[in-house]
Amino acid sequence: MVDLGSIIGLALGLVASGDTELYAIILLSLRVTLTAVLIGCLIGLPLGAALAVLRFPGRGAAVAVLNSFMGLPPVVVGLVVYLMLSRSGPLGVLGLLYTPTAMIVAQAILVTPLIAALARQSIADLHGEYDELFRSLRLGPARQIATLLWDGRYSLTTAALAGFGRAIAEVGAVIIVGGNIEHVTRVMTTTIALETSKGDLPLALALGMILVAISIGVNAMVLSLNRTAQRLAHA
Amino acid sequence: MQSYSRTAAATAILSLAIGAIGATAVRAQEPFIVVQSTTSTEQSGLFKHILPMFKQKTGIDVRVVAVGTGQALKNAERGDGDVVLVHAKAAEEKFVADGFGVKRLEVMYNDFVLVGPASDPASIDGGKDITAALTKIAGAKAPFASRGDDSGTHKAELDLWKPTGVDVKAASGDWYRSTGSGMGPTLNAAAGMGAYALADRGTWLAFKNRGPLKIVVEGDRKLFNQYGVMLVNPARHPHVKVKEGQAFIDWLTGPEGQSAIRSMKIEGEQLFFPNAPVADLKKAG
Numbered sequence: 001m002v003d004l005g006s007i008i009g010l011a012l013g014l015v016a017s018g019d020t021e022l023y024a025i026i027l028l029s030l031r032v033t034l035t036a037v038l039i040g041c042l043i044g045l046p047l048g049a050a051l052a053v054l055r056f057p058g059r060g061a062a063v064a065v066l067n068s069f070m071g072l073p074p075v076v077v078g079l080v081v082y083l084m085l086s087r088s089g090p091l092g093v094l095g096l097l098y099t100p101t102a103m104i105v106a107q108a109i110l111v112t113p114l115i116a117a118l119a120r121q122s123i124a125d126l127h128g129e130y131d132e133l134f135r136s137l138r139l140g141p142a143r144q145i146a147t148l149l150w151d152g153r154y155s156l157t158t159a160a161l162a163g164f165g166r167a168i169a170e171v172g173a174v175i176i177v178g179g180n181i182e183h184v185t186r187v188m189t190t191t192i193a194l195e196t197s198k199g200d201l202p203l204a205l206a207l208g209m210i211l212v213a214i215s216i217g218v219n220a221m222v223l224s225l226n227r228t229a230q231r232l233a234h235a
Numbered sequence: 236m237q238s239y240s241r242t243a244a245a246t247a248i249l250s251l252a253i254g255a256i257g258a259t260a261v262r263a264q265e266p267f268i269v270v271q272s273t274t275s276t277e278q279s280g281l282f283k284h285i286l287p288m289f290k291q292k293t294g295i296d297v298r299v300v301a302v303g304t305g306q307a308l309k310n311a312e313r314g315d316g317d318v319v320l321v322h323a324k325a326a327e328e329k330f331v332a333d334g335f336g337v338k339r340l341e342v343m344y345n346d347f348v349l350v351g352p353a354s355d356p357a358s359i360d361g362g363k364d365i366t367a368a369l370t371k372i373a374g375a376k377a378p379f380a381s382r383g384d385d386s387g388t389h390k391a392e393l394d395l396w397k398p399t400g401v402d403v404k405a406a407s408g409d410w411y412r413s414t415g416s417g418m419g420p421t422l423n424a425a426a427g428m429g430a431y432a433l434a435d436r437g438t439w440l441a442f443k444n445r446g447p448l449k450i451v452v453e454g455d456r457k458l459f460n461q462y463g464v465m466l467v468n469p470a471r472h473p474h475v476k477v478k479e480g481q482a483f484i485d486w487l488t489g490p491e492g493q494s495a496i497r498s499m500k501i502e503g504e505q506l507f508f509p510n511a512p513v514a515d516l517k518k519a520g
Contacts (some may be wrong), residue, residue, distance in 0.1 A: 087314030087472055095474065097315055098269060098300060179269075179300035182283075197419025198278050199426075199444030 011206035011213075021183075026214065029187040032100055032174070033167040036107035040163045044112045045156060048119030049145045052127050063091075063120065069113035075105075078173030081106040085177065098179040103187070106173040109161035118159035126152045140210050163218055168215055188214075267296035268479045271308070271316035273387055274417040276462070276501060277301030279437030279506055285495040289486050292468065295422070295479050303386030303417065311335060311465075314367035314472035320487075322387035322435075322462045336465035340488050343496050344461045345505040348439055349452035351377075351431035352424070365455040367396050373401040376410040378430035383413030387460075392433045418517060422448070435460055437506040460518050462507070 004226045013023055051063055058216030083089050085097040085105075096102045135143050149156070171189035180194060188197050195204035276282055277299055286297050298309065304321040311319045312335045319336060321327060330336045349368060351359070356374040359368040372379055382389035382404070391426030396403050403411045412430060414421045418438040425432040434442075439450070464484050469475040486492045488511035496509045 069406075087474060089313075092314065098298065178297070181269075181298040181300060184298050194278070196423070197274065197417050199419055199423060199442040201444050 007202055007205050007209065010041050010202055011209040014206060015023045022210075024183070025186055025188060026210070027170060027212075028100065028185075029189075030185060030214070031220075032103045033107060033164060036167050037103045037111055037160055037163045039104070039108040039145050040111035040115045040167075042116030043108075044163070044213060045159070046145065047112075048116040048121075048159070049123045049149050050114070051120045052123040052142075053141055053144050053148065063117075066117045066120065070117050072110055072113065074110055074170040074172035075176070078106055078176035081109065081173065081177045097177065098181055098185060099230055100118065100178070100185060101102055102177040103174045105186060106177045107167040107170070110173060111167050112114055114166055115159045115163045118162055119156055121154055121158065122155045123148050126155075152228055154226055157222055161222055164218060165215060168211070169220075244280055246498070254293040265296050265428060266294060266476075267298055268317040268476050268483060269298045269300060269315070270318045270320055270430075270483070271302070271311045272299050272320040273301050273304050273307060273322060274419065275388070275435040275438045276320060278417075278419055280501070281437065281507060282498055284499040285492065286489075288495050289492070290484065292486065292491070293479075293482055295447055295482060297301065297483060303382070303384045304390070305387075306334075311467050314467065314474065315338030317416045317476045318464065319467065320462060321404075322460055323390045324461055326387075326390065326465045327465065331465060334471060335468055337468050339463045339465050340484065340511060342462045342464045342487055342511050343493075343509045344459060345436045345507050346453065346460050347388065347433050347458040348436050348450045349431060349458075350425065350434055350439060350448045352429040352447040353449055354429065354447065355451060356429075357431070358423075360451045362452045363454050365395055365452055365457050368452045369396060369401065370399045372431055373406070373410075375398060378428050379403075379411050380421050380425040380428065380430040380432040381413045382418065382433075383415045384417070385413055386417070388418060388433060388435055391460065395433070433489045440501045440504055440506060461504070461510075 048066075051059065051066065062173065072215065081102065083098065084091050085094065085102050086092055087095075087097070096105075099116050127144075130144075130151075134147075139147070169189065174180075174185070174187060175190045178187070178190065180186050180190040186194075188207060192204050192207045192211070195207065217225075251480075256339070272282070278301070282297075282299050286299075290296060300307070300316065302310065304323045304326065307316075307321050308321055308323075308326055308330050310316055312330070312333075319327075319330070320342065327336070327339050333340050349359075349365060357368070357373050357377040362368045381392060393403075394417045407413055412424070412428065414424050416424075418434060419442065421432055422434060422438070422442050423444055424430070426444055428449050429447055431451070432448075436453075464487055466477065466480050466484055469476045469477050487496075493509035493511055496507050497505065499506050
């Protein structure tokens with residue numbers, strides 16, 4: 001019925017055909033997810049570093065909450081964002097529901113805790129090494145956080161990539177807040193869900209392969225950039 | 236601090252790349268409406284067939300959110316749409332009576348079909364009486380996959396069970412399997428389980444993963460499936476695009492839209508039959 005060879009052929013054919021619709025869907029997927037990850041990094045990295053460096057009452061609880069938010073169910077996040085952005089919701093006047101912006105918001109909420117939690121762990125390890133140095137230099141917490149974020153930048157890429165992986169793969173949130181509208185909010189995962197609904201399983205699977213290939217491509221690109229930067233820095 | 240300048244350069248390149256991705260997606264803002272509709276109209280390919288014709292004529296982009304009828308009406312009640320096109324007459328009339336919709340107009344119809352595995356464990360193949368067929372399915376405890384999602388098809392299915400006196404709720408989890416999902420996923424499940432299922436003909440015709448499934452009962456008058464269209468009430472939701480939404484409704488129920496609906500075919504078979512009250516069908520043909 002569904003054999004791997006013909007699926008791969010179908011996937012390659014789709015890519016080679018230069019189908020503008022497919023490329024528009026891929027670009028929208030990347031645009032939504034990369035923007036969400038960027039926002040997630042801007043908030044999550046400093047937040048994670050702050051949790052690693054600062055000592056305050058309730059810090060343990062905050063870390064526990066943050067860690068458990070790594071597993072926020074996309075469908076719940078989608079529902080909450082829908083209720084906020086719906087015309088009858090508190091932010092309804094913005095008219096953002098069923099737009100790519102709504103999808104970015106939902107995905108940013110999904111990835112920020114993940115990025116922050118992973119950043120906290122890797123910064124906490126680094127902080128242990130730097131602790132004495134910081135004491136001797138009498139650095140304030142803000143300078144400590146900045147230094148740790150900078151020196152830990154290579155390992156923090158993993159946190160960003162984890163966020164990318166979570167966002168590019170999820171369908172539950174974007175389908176609720178985006179509505180899977182053709183040419184407007186249809187991304188790779190919602191297209192795959194739609195084709196599965198139509199019973200076109202070979203096409204759905206071929207699109208799935210393309211999505212995985214994109215994910216591998218982005219990861220490979222970031223890691224090789226990372227390695228090049230590291231080599232140049234140590235040269 | 237050479238590495239700082241390198242990173243600055245890298246950051247600049249990265250932001251340029253993201254900016255470029257963003258720019259390609261920015262399109263000239265054209266007039267658009269949001270239509271809350273059902274999976275059957277979307278997944279059967281009807282919208283893909285008729286919307287380009289409407290856009291060519293009016294320049295209005297129609298953004299379709301395809302969900303179950305129940306959810307479509309709920310979304311529209313919250314104001315998240317300009318027009319509703321669904322198939323559950325009683326629920327639509329309540330929607331209008333409650334002041335959420337302006338006026339309900341009939342657009343088109345098709346019919347439901349009962350599909351089931353070729354092995355036909357309930358021995359109902361070829362029947363014309365849906366009530367008798369469902370009674371036999373319950374008697375044989377043959378697996379039946381229900382939408383279970385408050386969609387138009389689900390509401391119709393529950394109405395069809397009523398005269399059989401079968402308590403499907405009690406059988407849920409046993410032979411009656413409520414999938415809680417759209418038409419396509421329910422058909423996928425039915426194909427996988429070898430279960431019977433009620434489907435709208437449009438989705439069935441467009442559905443590709445039929446497996447062992449085929450139509451077993453069709454043609455009963457009770458299987459009639461009427462679609463209606465409504466403008467979301469601007470008195471309740473002032474942001475509703477009345478002009479564009481009404482233009483779409485007028486087109487859909489007018490000669491051009493009706494003729495566009497009629498011309499939609501899969502493998503030579505017509506999917507939807509236009510029956511808007513005001514349309515002059517002769518002129519359109």
